[in-house]
Amino acid sequence: MPKTDPDKEKKQRRVFLKQAGDMLEETKKQLLKEIRGRVKEETEGVKDEGRDTYDLASDERDREINFILNAREREKLLAIDEALQRIKDKTYGLCESCEGEIQLGRLKVLPFTRLCVRCQEETEKENKRQKTLEDERGYRKLVMNDFEEEGF
Secondary structure, three states: OOOOOHHHHHHHHHHHHHHHHHHHHHHHHHHHHHHHHHHHHHHHOOOOOOOOHHHHHHHHHHHHHHHHHHHHHHHHHHHHHHHHHHHHOOOOOEOOOOOOEOOHHHHHHOOOOOOOHHHHHHHHHHHHHHHHHHHHHHHHHHHHHHHHHOOO
């Protein structure tokens, strides 16, 4: 395994932090611009005069989809703001679970990440285990309720 130069890695990390901050700011600006555009379209909406039920239903569906997208965009904006705050606090790139450094490659692909690969895998395994337990409990309740209804 080749030997790594710690000073070179630190310099790469500093350069990346600057790039990440710039990229996050640009992503935030784009996202806000898209949201404002959608909100403007919604408020300027088409008049209901002369439109049939299908047109109105289609417009309502589009509004619901936009609402869902806006919720996702709000989550993304929050993640961007939190990442920018971590850059300011000099905690960006540190795993919130084990406090180790998150690899630069991972940060480049997932600039909002808060966990290193190992901690992310552990979190996902735990979430999957919890979901399985909840599903089993729900299934048991469903089965028991079926027996109760049948008078067993």
